[in-house]
Amino acid sequence: MTKPMTISEKILAVHAGLDFVEPGQLVEVNVDMALGNDITAPISIKIVRDANIKNVFDKEKIALVADHFVPNKDIKSAEQAKILRDFAREYGIVNHFDGGKTGVEHVLLPEKGLVLPGDVIIGADSHTCTYGAMGAFATGVGSTDLAATMITGKTWFKVPETIKFIYKGALQPWVTGKDLILYAIGDIGVDGALYQAMEFTGEVIDRLSMAERFTMSNMAIEAGGKVGMIAPDQKTLDFVKPRAKRAFKCYASDNDANYARVIEYDCSKIEPQIAFPHLPENTKGISEARGLAIDQVVIGSCTNGRIEDLEVAANILKGRKVASSVRCIVLPTTPTVYGEAMERGYLKIFLDAGMVIGPPTCGPCLGGHMGILAKGERSLASTNRNFVGRMGHPESEVYLASPAICAASAVCGKIASPEEL
Amino acid sequence: MNFTGKTWKFGENIDTDVIIPARYLNTSDPQELARHCMEDADPEFHKKLAKGDIIVGGKNFGCGSSREHAPIAIKAAGICCVIAPTFARIFYRNAFNMGLPIFECKEAAEDIQQGDQIEVDGATGVIKNLATGKIYQAKPIPAFMQELIMDGGLIAHILKKNEPA
Ligand code: SF4
Numbered sequence: 001m002t003k004p005m006t007i008s009e010k011i012l013a014v015h016a017g018l019d020f021v022e023p024g025q026l027v028e029v030n031v032d033m034a035l036g037n038d039i040t041a042p043i044s045i046k047i048v049r050d051a052n053i054k055n056v057f058d059k060e061k062i063a064l065v066a067d068h069f070v071p072n073k074d075i076k077s078a079e080q081a082k083i084l085r086d087f088a089r090e091y092g093i094v095n096h097f098d099g100g101k102t103g104v105e106h107v108l109l110p111e112k113g114l115v116l117p118g119d120v121i122i123g124a125d126s127h128t129c130t131y132g133a134m135g136a137f138a139t140g141v142g143s144t145d146l147a148a149t150m151i152t153g154k155t156w157f158k159v160p161e162t163i164k165f166i167y168k169g170a171l172q173p174w175v176t177g178k179d180l181i182l183y184a185i186g187d188i189g190v191d192g193a194l195y196q197a198m199e200f201t202g203e204v205i206d207r208l209s210m211a212e213r214f215t216m217s218n219m220a221i222e223a224g225g226k227v228g229m230i231a232p233d234q235k236t237l238d239f240v241k242p243r244a245k246r247a248f249k250c251y252a253s254d255n256d257a258n259y260a261r262v263i264e265y266d267c268s269k270i271e272p273q274i275a276f277p278h279l280p281e282n283t284k285g286i287s288e289a290r291g292l293a294i295d296q297v298v299i300g301s302c303t304n305g306r307i308e309d310l311e312v313a314a315n316i317l318k319g320r321k322v323a324s325s326v327r328c329i330v331l332p333t334t335p336t337v338y339g340e341a342m343e344r345g346y347l348k349i350f351l352d353a354g355m356v357i358g359p360p361t362c363g364p365c366l367g368g369h370m371g372i373l374a375k376g377e378r379s380l381a382s383t384n385r386n387f388v389g390r391m392g393h394p395e396s397e398v399y400l401a402s403p404a405i406c407a408a409s410a411v412c413g414k415i416a417s418p419e420e421l
Numbered sequence: 422m423n424f425t426g427k428t429w430k431f432g433e434n435i436d437t438d439v440i441i442p443a444r445y446l447n448t449s450d451p452q453e454l455a456r457h458c459m460e461d462a463d464p465e466f467h468k469k470l471a472k473g474d475i476i477v478g479g480k481n482f483g484c485g486s487s488r489e490h491a492p493i494a495i496k497a498a499g500i501c502c503v504i505a506p507t508f509a510r511i512f513y514r515n516a517f518n519m520g521l522p523i524f525e526c527k528e529a530a531e532d533i534q535q536g537d538q539i540e541v542d543g544a545t546g547v548i549k550n551l552a553t554g555k556i557y558q559a560k561p562i563p564a565f566m567q568e569l570i571m572d573g574g575l576i577a578h579i580l581k582k583n584e585p586a
Contacts, residue, residue: 028565142511144489144576145514145575147576148575152583156565224510
């Protein structure tokens with residue numbers, strides 16, 4: 001007799017070589033892809049080198065992405081990117097991204113087909129949970145964990161309980177995946193899913209594009225979630241199949257699987273969401289945020305910097321101008337996204353609107369570079385975190401919203417929805 | 422993997438700043454960290470405890486910053502394991518990775534009194550209060566994790582496994 005399991009439990013069981021796992025159990029699992037970036041990987045690399053390890057477990061199952069502070073913003077970041085470059089060359093790491101090949105890691109890896117449904121993926125970056133949108137068990141770990149996995153190809157997990165979210169009903173105009181995840185974070189709080197897997201289900205999720213699903217899974221960590229799981233369907237396969245270079249497997253939760261909680265949302269009641277400073281859980285409907293003056297708008301990041309996000313922004317900005325009081329920055333997240341935006345004429349629209357077009361980098365999302373806020377300034381951003389000082393001065397403010405709201409607000413100079421244009 | 426020791430009780434939400442105050446983070450020497458373990462909750466703590474003692478904490482033990490110094494300080498101070506109803510997520514991972522065994526058990530954490538002599542069987546998860554005779558059940562530690570702890574933590578463990586035979 002097989003016992004019922006959720007997707008997360010099934011993936012962990014298979015990777016641990018077990019028939020069944022249950023929440024709370026400690027398991028050792030094989031890892032399909034281990035990721036590090038220019039901030040976290042240097043620490044892991046030092047551990048590997050200090051231990052005198054000469055070979056990694058698999059040269060193709062490690063991804064090193066220089067994306068946070070590139071093109072190198074200062075000497076320190078240049079040194080960090082160099083640590084990745086030297087290590088990749090010496091150890092023969094196949095998937096090292098730098099220079100004109102690099103992009104924001106959590107957009108780049110799915111785009112390149114390096115992460116697939118049914119995988120166990122660890123990354124020394126908290127937004128590694130993004131790949132849950134493809135039905136993978138993907139989660140952020142520390143640099144020590146990454147080092148251990150680079151050597152052994154394994155890691156350990158405590159099997160998480162799962163919270164099931166069911167999204168029902170018709171969406172209001174301009175409500176997107178971003179609004180649906182912000183709403184959930186506002187509902188359960190920034191630690192509402194601590195230790196737990198979040199599983200997004202329902203007719204609304206079925207209708208969402210892959211881009212919007214990635215946005216939702218990306219922000220699971222903003223509710224403390226270990227993973228943000230979405231069951232693969234035809235859309236997933238359409239996305240994955242042309243990209244995958246190895247076999248993969250799609251899992252679905254059993255109907256009678258055990259959930260810690262089941263939360264149901266009637267989406268017809270959800271309006272576009274804005275997260276107020278200084279926590280992603282401080283969400284309000286746009287009707288409570290309208291008219292708030294802004295100094296900067298950022299469209300980009302692993303949350304909302306995909307071609308679909310730029311498309312939404314371009315459609316709104318076409319033939320319009322960014323308000324003179326606002327600096328509006330767009331950062332296409334990968335070279336492919338950049339090229340596509342160029343071919344489709346979006347970059348021209350952005351330039352004509354008076355926007356700044358940045359390279360594929362994390363940039364201002366973590367207050368790194370290319371759009372830092374001064375004291376007292378306020379930014380609206382399509383990014384994922386609005387902690388104190390996240391985008392610059394400790395006394396600056398970040399509001400989070402979807403690309404549509406960001407674009408409309410850039411034109412109005414204050415928080416606005418596209419309907420107001 | 423068995424532990425027997427006298428317990429030290431702490432309250433809820435013991436954060437990593439209490440476990441090892443940030444002002445001592447300019448070193449990663451375990452013995453130096455051990456001297457300041459729990460200093461802000463009890464300045465004399467490291468002098469009072471004996472090797473093999475056990476910490477019993479309240480819920481959300483180890484919350485706050487993600488520093489790996491916290492489990493290192495506890496371990497280096499001579500504490501053999503920690504029991505609490507729940508641990509903060511990152512502390513949980515860091516503790517095992519640094520080779521400090523921890524046990525989640527609400528009943529035991531609430532019942533056990535300061536100074537009780539207790540016995541913990543890591544493999545079965547059974548906690549026995551030798552003072553009262555009461556028995557509690559925590560989740561057992563699987564074999565691979567026991568090995569990791571015995572080796573002194575994640576990195577030491579994998580290096581041992583990687584040694585040419
Ligand atoms: S875009 Fe922002 S959240 Fe995403 S990986 Fe970069 S810094 Fe982190």
